[in-house]
Amino acid sequence: MSRTQPQPTPRPEPAATPRRRGRPSRSESADGPAARDRILESAREEFAERGYEKTSVRGIAKAAGVDSALVHHYFGTKEQVFEAAVAAAAAPALGASEAIADGPVDGVGQRLTRFFFGVWENPATRTPLLAVVRSAMNNETAATVLRRLVVAQLLSRISDELELPDAELRAELAAAQLVGTAILRYVIKLEPLASADAEQIIARVAPVVQGHLTGR
Amino acid sequence: MSRTQPQPTPRPEPAATPRRRGRPSRSESADGPAARDRILESAREEFAERGYEKTSVRGIAKAAGVDSALVHHYFGTKEQVFEAAVAAAAAPALGASEAIADGPVDGVGQRLTRFFFGVWENPATRTPLLAVVRSAMNNETAATVLRRLVVAQLLSRISDELELPDAELRAELAAAQLVGTAILRYVIKLEPLASADAEQIIARVAPVVQGHLTGR
Numbered sequence: 001m002s003r004t005q006p007q008p009t010p011r012p013e014p015a016a017t018p019r020r021r022g023r024p025s026r027s028e029s030a031d032g033p034a035a036r037d038r039i040l041e042s043a044r045e046e047f048a049e050r051g052y053e054k055t056s057v058r059g060i061a062k063a064a065g066v067d068s069a070l071v072h073h074y075f076g077t078k079e080q081v082f083e084a085a086v087a088a089a090a091a092p093a094l095g096a097s098e099a100i101a102d103g104p105v106d107g108v109g110q111r112l113t114r115f116f117f118g119v120w121e122n123p124a125t126r127t128p129l130l131a132v133v134r135s136a137m138n139n140e141t142a143a144t145v146l147r148r149l150v151v152a153q154l155l156s157r158i159s160d161e162l163e164l165p166d167a168e169l170r171a172e173l174a175a176a177q178l179v180g181t182a183i184l185r186y187v188i189k190l191e192p193l194a195s196a197d198a199e200q201i202i203a204r205v206a207p208v209v210q211g212h213l214t215g216r
Numbered sequence: 217m218s219r220t221q222p223q224p225t226p227r228p229e230p231a232a233t234p235r236r237r238g239r240p241s242r243s244e245s246a247d248g249p250a251a252r253d254r255i256l257e258s259a260r261e262e263f264a265e266r267g268y269e270k271t272s273v274r275g276i277a278k279a280a281g282v283d284s285a286l287v288h289h290y291f292g293t294k295e296q297v298f299e300a301a302v303a304a305a306a307a308p309a310l311g312a313s314e315a316i317a318d319g320p321v322d323g324v325g326q327r328l329t330r331f332f333f334g335v336w337e338n339p340a341t342r343t344p345l346l347a348v349v350r351s352a353m354n355n356e357t358a359a360t361v362l363r364r365l366v367v368a369q370l371l372s373r374i375s376d377e378l379e380l381p382d383a384e385l386r387a388e389l390a391a392a393q394l395v396g397t398a399i400l401r402y403v404i405k406l407e408p409l410a411s412a413d414a415e416q417i418i419a420r421v422a423p424v425v426q427g428h429l430t431g432r
Binding site: 051133134136137138143146147151168169170172173175176177178179180181183184185187188189190191192193196200201204205208211212 | 267349350352353354359362363367384385386388389391392393394395396397399400401403404405406407408409412416417420421424427428
């Protein structure tokens, strides 16, 4: 499949290193941080564009201009590359989740909703999110990664703060409103939702999220 | 279309007919309602199992025990087969939407939520729904069908009853809570949401749906 595609233009970087079989050379390993980041970036783009099932380690390596062996060296299996790519994409959210959870509890719905749509409204962060959501809809491995990584860590920090007996279920129903709105707005592109002003949506959704988390 | 090749020998079951090239015979066309239903059923199963992109008219025809030409004869293109399969799957929902919309407006959240989870809790109706949702997440054609058919018809009936200026947006945000909950519960299988009692979820979600539709 990748063979029919146009060859990427040669780059001056280690990307231009001729592809070899076998273990990565010392120079490729020494190029660690840059190559590693490039692989993650390519992985995110490949998963976003093709979905989990159609993406291959080979395709990711090619897009990053490295040997497949280097991808395996840094990350392991395709599932592990996916998890690392999702973790990298989710890092800002996980960092923010502390600030979201730690503020006054009666503003948590507003903070979470505003943060959530901030990430989705930004095309740079929307793409990896779309990749995760699409992949998780169609592949059990990807769904497991999503469960384990994003939701467990992000939602549990919020539900821990609630100190209510059914806090986890509350957090998940709040997430359901957010995720459902994102899917109908950004993926299915339902009108008028898709073209509505983000502030108008936040104004309607934030009280619902707050209600799920702390209501009744 | 049966004019060119009248079949002299009538067969009891077109499913047992050996596969042939060319136009469907008179006997296959004559077997209309049964063959048509069988094709729709196979289409639903194929789309559910493989998703929109990987499903072919040929595969549907094979599963239904008919020639591809008969599928084209009844439905047209793959997109049209998909639309027909979705329409068949959505028919009970569209039928119910009148009853949901027509009752007392202060119970519409309860009626819609109860109906929605009734359909999802039933494995027989869950499968075609999953097919539509998965396909729409990954394919623009499938997303268009979902937009046009299910949402436009189902949601517009409900929003028409509300007689509020932003009724459509309200209906879509209500749908977002429902769709998001279904995705996290039945597709991503987040716990505790996935194992929670349906009545517990309905008790929490119905007031939110009602609030979106008629609140504030």
